[in-house]
Amino acid sequence: MEGQQKRTIDEAEPSLLEGVKALIVDIEGTTTPIGFVKETLFPYAEENVESFLTKRYDDEETQQDIKALQELAAKDKADGVEGVVEIPKEGSKEDIIKAVVDNVKWQMDEDRKTTALKQLQGHIWREGYKTGQIKAELFEDVGPALQQIVEEGVNVYVYSSGSVEAQKLLFGNTEEGDLLELFTDFFDTTIGNKKDSGSYKKIVEKIGVSPEEILFLTDTPEEATAASKAGLRSALVARDGNEELTEEPEDDEGEDEDDA
Numbered sequence: 001m002e003g004q005q006k007r008t009i010d011e012a013e014p015s016l017l018e019g020v021k022a023l024i025v026d027i028e029g030t031t032t033p034i035g036f037v038k039e040t041l042f043p044y045a046e047e048n049v050e051s052f053l054t055k056r057y058d059d060e061e062t063q064q065d066i067k068a069l070q071e072l073a074a075k076d077k078a079d080g081v082e083g084v085v086e087i088p089k090e091g092s093k094e095d096i097i098k099a100v101v102d103n104v105k106w107q108m109d110e111d112r113k114t115t116a117l118k119q120l121q122g123h124i125w126r127e128g129y130k131t132g133q134i135k136a137e138l139f140e141d142v143g144p145a146l147q148q149i150v151e152e153g154v155n156v157y158v159y160s161s162g163s164v165e166a167q168k169l170l171f172g173n174t175e176e177g178d179l180l181e182l183f184t185d186f187f188d189t190t191i192g193n194k195k196d197s198g199s200y201k202k203i204v205e206k207i208g209v210s211p212e213e214i215l216f217l218t219d220t221p222e223e224a225t226a227a228s229k230a231g232l233r234s235a236l237v238a239r240d241g242n243e244e245l246t247e248e249p250e251d252d253e254g255e256d257e258d259d260a
């Protein structure tokens with residue numbers, strides 16, 4: 001785990017942030033309990049996917065979401081992905097919705113981080129946040145720590161598998177209020193897979209500071225390794241509810257199933 005350190009955000013020694021001009025945070029398992037994602041966000045998406053698609057079927061946005069899922073299912077099939085639920089390109093509204101719902105449920109059972117799934121989930125969660133059914137949970141150190149870091153002149157970014165819209169909904173609707181003003185920008189898998197070092201190189205270009213002045217915080221060793229390979233500093237966070245960190249992460253760059 002060369003170049004990586006394990007800490008929670010509030011345990012971070014000043015040296016971890018020394019010379020840092022940009023901080024990038026992951027969401028699930030880093031700023032936000034895995035339990036909130038798995039027990040609130042994911043069930044909401046799963047329970048509401050059918051009614052959402054039925055209500056919004058003719059919207060341009062929904063048609064784009066369906067097209068992205070159809071294309072992904074066809075690619076999964078061609079790639080021989082085990083258990084893939086196919087979605088016909090043509091058919092009645094009812095047939096297409098049924099296939100999309102089955103595909104989404106299969107992908108969610110596999111906890112896939114595909115861009116097509118994450119885009120649709122974000123659109124479903126929008127309603128839940130708007131009606132107040134969902135309020136985002138953060139670890140209690142996150143708001144104060146990020147506030148202090150921003151006051152010290154560090155720009156804060158998010159890089160999560162959740163879509164940029166889902167990220168903004170989450171930080172805009174936390175139990176502590178709207179925290180969006182703390183963030184300079186947001187990145188999702190449209191820039192690339194989180195386990196691929198090329199994604200971090202692209203983020204460095206967008207942020208416009210040198211990689212060694214950027215610190216990436218995540219709960220996932222393979223993501224920290226990918227960021228380190230791109231020259232960023234990275235640290236693994238230990239959080240309640242996370243899997244125990246082991247000393248040697250597997251280097252599985254490029255093996256993730258994400259289609260980004």
Ligand SMILES: CSCCC(=O)C(=O)COP(=O)(O)O
Nearest residue numbers: 026027028160161162166167
């Ligand atoms: C915008 S939060 C939604 C959480 C989510 O869908 C997810 O896959 C979280 O992954 P992360 O990269 O933040 O660990």
Ligand SMILES: [Mg+2]
Nearest residue numbers: 026028029219
């Ligand atoms: Mg994470």
